[in-house]
Amino acid sequence: MRSQTTCLACNRKLEGRTDKKFCDPYCKSAWHYEKKRKGDAGFFSKVDQQLKTNRKILKLFNKSGKATVRAQILFDKGFDPNFFTHYWKNKKGDVYLFIYEYGFLTKIENGKKKFILVTWQDYMEK
Incomplete structure (x- = not known):
């Protein structure tokens, strides 16, 4: 049974594997980019960013x-x-x-x- 029937990024109907979430690599990349841009960064991302700031x-x-x-x-x-x-x-x-x-x-x-x-x-x- 398919848990996701449309692409998370563009809402097009998905074809293929039942666990598929995106219709193509472009949509997958765009979705992750938008998620990160909106500030949904995880712990490791925040630590990495502060280390880069400190080093600079x-x-x-x-x-x-x-x-x-x-x-x-x-x-x-x-x-x-x-x-x-x-x-x-x-x-x-x-x-x-x-x-x-x-x-x-x-x-x-x-x-x-x-x-x-x-x-x-x-x-x-x-």
Whole structure:
């Protein structure tokens, strides 16, 4: 018994398999695109989007390989330090959080929250 008799995207009558939902690949793609555009993104999509945003922001402010930036500047651009891909702990015990190859360390200097930005180095793999 067919559960769906018309294409979800264009409402044309479906022919073929009983579990078919779309009449062709174009309709399938269009339906998924529209669903995503309307904001029906899942958890993994939201996490991926925030990681991409974080990486873009860190890359923007860390052109030389190391920089110090006030936290509020990054927050204003959409940075969220709760989203990261991995971490690295140095010999002093400082924990740098990384978004792919760009990392940051949270510091308080003169009562203001700042981030020390770094890029991943080969020696960090040990």
